[in-house]
Amino acid sequence: MSEHSLVRDSLYEYVMGELPAGERERVERHIQNCQQCTGDLEQLRETVGLVRRPALRMSDTRPDSYWQAQADAVEGRIRRNEAQKSAPAVPRFAELLDMVWNNRKSFSLAAGSLAVAAVALVLLVRKPPPPLEQSPPAVAGMAVAATDTQNVKKMTQYLRQSKNLLVGLTNMKIRPESPGDIAAEREISRQLLQEARVLRETVFDPRSVELLDNIDGILVKVAGTDEPSSLPDIDLLRRGIREQNLLFKVRMAETALQSTMTAGYRK
Amino acid sequence: MAAATEQQLIAQARQGSHEAYRLLVERHIREAYDLAVGFVRDHDDAEDVVQDAFVRAYNSLPGFRGDSRFGTWLYRIVVNLSLNRVKQEKTRAERELPMFSASALVGRNDGRYDDADVRGHIERALHELPTLQRAVVILRHMEGLSTREVSRILRCSEGTVKTHLFRGLEKMREKLEFLKEEGV
Numbered sequence: 001m002s003e004h005s006l007v008r009d010s011l012y013e014y015v016m017g018e019l020p021a022g023e024r025e026r027v028e029r030h031i032q033n034c035q036q037c038t039g040d041l042e043q044l045r046e047t048v049g050l051v052r053r054p055a056l057r058m059s060d061t062r063p064d065s066y067w068q069a070q071a072d073a074v075e076g077r078i079r080r081n082e083a084q085k086s087a088p089a090v091p092r093f094a095e096l097l098d099m100v101w102n103n104r105k106s107f108s109l110a111a112g113s114l115a116v117a118a119v120a121l122v123l124l125v126r127k128p129p130p131p132l133e134q135s136p137p138a139v140a141g142m143a144v145a146a147t148d149t150q151n152v153k154k155m156t157q158y159l160r161q162s163k164n165l166l167v168g169l170t171n172m173k174i175r176p177e178s179p180g181d182i183a184a185e186r187e188i189s190r191q192l193l194q195e196a197r198v199l200r201e202t203v204f205d206p207r208s209v210e211l212l213d214n215i216d217g218i219l220v221k222v223a224g225t226d227e228p229s230s231l232p233d234i235d236l237l238r239r240g241i242r243e244q245n246l247l248f249k250v251r252m253a254e255t256a257l258q259s260t261m262t263a264g265y266r267k
Numbered sequence: 268m269a270a271a272t273e274q275q276l277i278a279q280a281r282q283g284s285h286e287a288y289r290l291l292v293e294r295h296i297r298e299a300y301d302l303a304v305g306f307v308r309d310h311d312d313a314e315d316v317v318q319d320a321f322v323r324a325y326n327s328l329p330g331f332r333g334d335s336r337f338g339t340w341l342y343r344i345v346v347n348l349s350l351n352r353v354k355q356e357k358t359r360a361e362r363e364l365p366m367f368s369a370s371a372l373v374g375r376n377d378g379r380y381d382d383a384d385v386r387g388h389i390e391r392a393l394h395e396l397p398t399l400q401r402a403v404v405i406l407r408h409m410e411g412l413s414t415r416e417v418s419r420i421l422r423c424s425e426g427t428v429k430t431h432l433f434r435g436l437e438k439m440r441e442k443l444e445f446l447k448e449e450g451v
Contacts, residue, residue, distance in 0.1 A: 008433065009429035009430060009433065010429070011433065012407075012408075012429065012432055012433060012436070040433075040437075043437070043440055044433075044436060044437075044440075046440060046447065047437070047439055047440040047443075048408075048436070050389065050440075050446065051389055051392075051404075051408065051439055051443075057297070057301050058300065058301050058304045058313075059297035059298070059300050059301050062300075067293070067296055067297065068293075070292075070296055070314070070318065071289055071292045071293050074292050074321040074322060075288075075292070077318065078288070078325050081322070
């Protein structure tokens, strides 16, 4: 490569002050005798002056909570992928639950299928819930069963808290001229994202995983919302909740889980 | 684990430690986002790209030889995913410029260019560059990565990086010549 080409390729570093002293002097020696490089240098200075490195990085415009929520989302996806890879065969009952959720217009069918859905949701956890009177467990198998009851309880609690949050966001009154304070909702969303990560290690039914994903989608947005939140932010969240019919899905799952628990107690 | 070096975290993540990988995510997610948004120009798209990149990076960790920094390796994934996303978007109608991404391209120090129209022109000039030149300008000039790092990310020689940077900035200057005439 000729001296001219070498210097020409180094002009950017020269303009940005990145060249070591020796190379800087070499460029300066060359441009004294090269009209083309002198012209290029002048034009490069103009361009760099106009197209500057950003003083404010885009990531600086987002709060720390947003990045935590993003990290939660990444971790959730990784855990979910791993859980799906190691999951046993998909239970066919999930298809019935699909039918309930996808045929929202025929609500009577959904209500009629609730009993079936309750059976399907027994499969939300790896093992069937144990009879409570067998507690405390005396053998290892019973210990596993007791853990499963805990999982059902955790799932029930998670669904209830999620429902409360979604209802709160849906009914929140915000005036267009004044931003809303959803600091509490942000905190709850972060907690629920953590709980969802734990639940994913237990839940293997694809419909349940999808429900967790759908809820996560809203929680991540809430957790990452700027403070204070504007009406468009909240409206966007509400639209997401509405379009996915999320409250209905949560209520259905909640009802089905309650039936599962009741059946467990009766047994 | 907070004081662990990057190499230690990578080794632990390879063993399946989600906690270690999460620390790597937290260390690099802002830079990855800045890089992605420079290519895709849209917050939601950049968010998707970054999440996909970290998930892919995790799945590919067994193949990470460690002969470059984790960040360099990750940025390569981010750039590839971003370029794919841009290619998909190309078939769609030209979108409105997002209100915040344009501001990333111009310094705010003196406020001389703090005008949405000017920023829009600069951003358009950048995105009209051929793919490789645009990638080099974003990585080298906007993100301030070294020539060596950029050459590793884009898998080309340092000479190619320098040439594309020079040509890319030259083309941008030609496209933005009218701003000078208007006294901007």
